[in-house]
Amino acid sequence: MVDGDFSDAVQTVSRGNDLFTSDMYRELAGGQGNLFFSPWSIQVILALAFLGSGGRTAEQMARGLRLPEDKNATEEGFSEILKQLKESDDVILRVANRIFVKQNFTIKERFKQSAKKFMAGAEEMDFKDLGAAGAINSWVAGITNGRIKEVIGKGALGEQTRMVLVNAVYFKGNWSVQFSKYFTEPRPFHPPSQPTKDVDTMFVKNGYMYAEINELNSQVILLPYKGNRISMLIILPRELNGLPDVEKNLTNVSLQEIISRMYVAEVHVYLPKFKMEYEVGLTGALRKLGMTDMFDDDDANFSGISMKRLKVDDVFHKAFIEVNEEGTEAAAATGVHFVPAPSVFTTPPPPIFFKADHPFLFYILDQKTRAVLFAGRISDPLH
Template identity: 35%
Template sequence: MMTALPFLTLLGMFLLMEGVIVVQGQQTIDDAQADFAWNLLEASGPQTQFIVLSPFSISIALAMVYAGAEGNTKTQIGNTIAKGVNNDSALIDYFSSAAEQMDKTTAGFQLNTANKVYIQDKFEILKSFENIIKQKFASEIQQVDFAANRETAELINAWVEKKTNSRIRNLVQPQMLSAQTAMALINAIYFKGDWKTKFNAESTTKKMFHAFENSDREVDMMAITSGFSYAETEDVQVLELPYKDPETFMYVFLPTERFGLRQFEKSMNGEKIMQLMNGCMPRNKIIVELPKFKLDGQLRLNKVLEELGIRDAFDAEKANFDGISKNDSLVVSDVVHKANVEVNEEGSEAAAATGLFMVFRSSRPMPVTPPIRFIADHPFIFTIVSQNRILFIGRFH
């Protein structure tokens, strides 16, 4: 009987889906990716806690694993990150092209993604898998000795830190690695964007934020009155804050009820979130108050991903990664994700990293309207979106 070797996936991020025939396939995967983002947010912790995630970073790491999965293992991964897309090449091509299209650096804007695969010395992977990793995901493959866990953890962490501009540190702990570790797949994403219309730092004042009933705290509240795009329903106000890059925005979802975040989250899904974001229309005058904030988060995503439908990949008896290696049986041992986001008067800076570890098994017209008040003095959800793809999603409480 073949020994099962662990497989490790790492994700790291600061504030960090999917292919027929390009237009139809992309739209389907964009919608599925929005569902994945919202499901991740809900499954990763109670509505009463701060959280920040990069569904895009997590998806790319899982897409790399998907490329080497077979049978039910592959189906479960595909259904989770791109439900309704039954075309292998379309799914892989979506992530490959998305990362390439969004990778850019201009004045006041930087968005970079990077992938890397580390494999145990003398562990043989199939040429077909190697080609996909190198050609589709632009990833280097480096042989290491996972038994030297401290040195290898330092090596991986140095790469992640470099790719995230020092925003993500210590993604991998030495105890996560051992002689049984076969492979680590890493995705890192770094984002820094200036607002198209910056807040004036002199307008930032101390104000109360109503986190819970009978529980207030003081925050640095930024303020601006300007024209922005906006949408609202009976339950939520949605504000679109554009960055200098014309395809990148932050959206803030502020429940109408002061303590209505829990009910709002339960009532939403990816499709509805996309409709709200796409439904924002230009308004000539909005009075905005938004807290400055910095969020850090680190999560072990094994249980979260199992809850979302990826179960066999973590089961030594059921995992099927024969598309990676025919000589050894693999199982995912860990998926870890680290993210950070900072929002201030100038703009936002965010980063994320995801690691997956495998082991051997053992411009529209602007109407003149009355001023709208958007006062974010109670819990809200935010997304950072580029080219209609959710890069980061978080909850400020």
């Protein structure tokens, strides 16, 4: 749960983040391939743009981002969570946001103050300059330890560009209990509509938070990173080809509800190693979530950012993850305090087997603030 001393604003924003994660996953999850994105990163940069929006643009953004229309609550909630995320000492977590606005579009002072609270720069840039994309890309590469090199492709910026929103998140954490390389070996994995493949699969046996969620017909496990604050939550369908059904039913049960049902159990975990880079333009998904005016020449209202007319041209997103025996490295261009349940058994219960040998969903979340930093699915670890 969110710590009791957190404000209503933080709780509202973290609930909104859970819902937005589910909405964005649904929009990006067409087809069968691997998927990886940072809902926190996407939501936080758009929430900052929302603070500079007005009229119908603001109404659409609040609804689409699952945030309160009260901008003060949104500003306070994000600002507090961003501060809290800076304090996770046992892992490396960097969150950075920046809004680039066309040169001579003076940014209003009030908006600059909001940007500061979001630990974001808001700066003017000459988009005609051929080096503009390179400057933005090298800023992102710096934040993400070189894992995300080119968020903005050649030719994406030009004389017509008025505003670009860029977000970057980098996470690197070691598992609280590491997988021993000694036990890693090729094991069968069953991708959808393809022959079985041998994939390097890790093994660990330990006490973990675990649950069986019948609404999703799935096993769920929480694998904590060092410090036990940030964890990977894995949803594994019971059926080999059960992922599409799980995705359909995700709206029936929130991540927080899943976590509230978990208990400590001895689990034998088999998890494939995987590495993935994922890139997506978000304009289509955001339009489908009802945020249409912000992209429109005539209807966009960002009067809180600049006196001149502004619209959003593009929202670029690129993400990287690597999961191995030591832990996880993840980048994107975003506390539950558990005590073991008292045992009522005189003899220990039989161990539970959690065998991720077929497509599964995963989330990396901060249990203190409930922010969902990353979300994705593995359909084929070798892709």
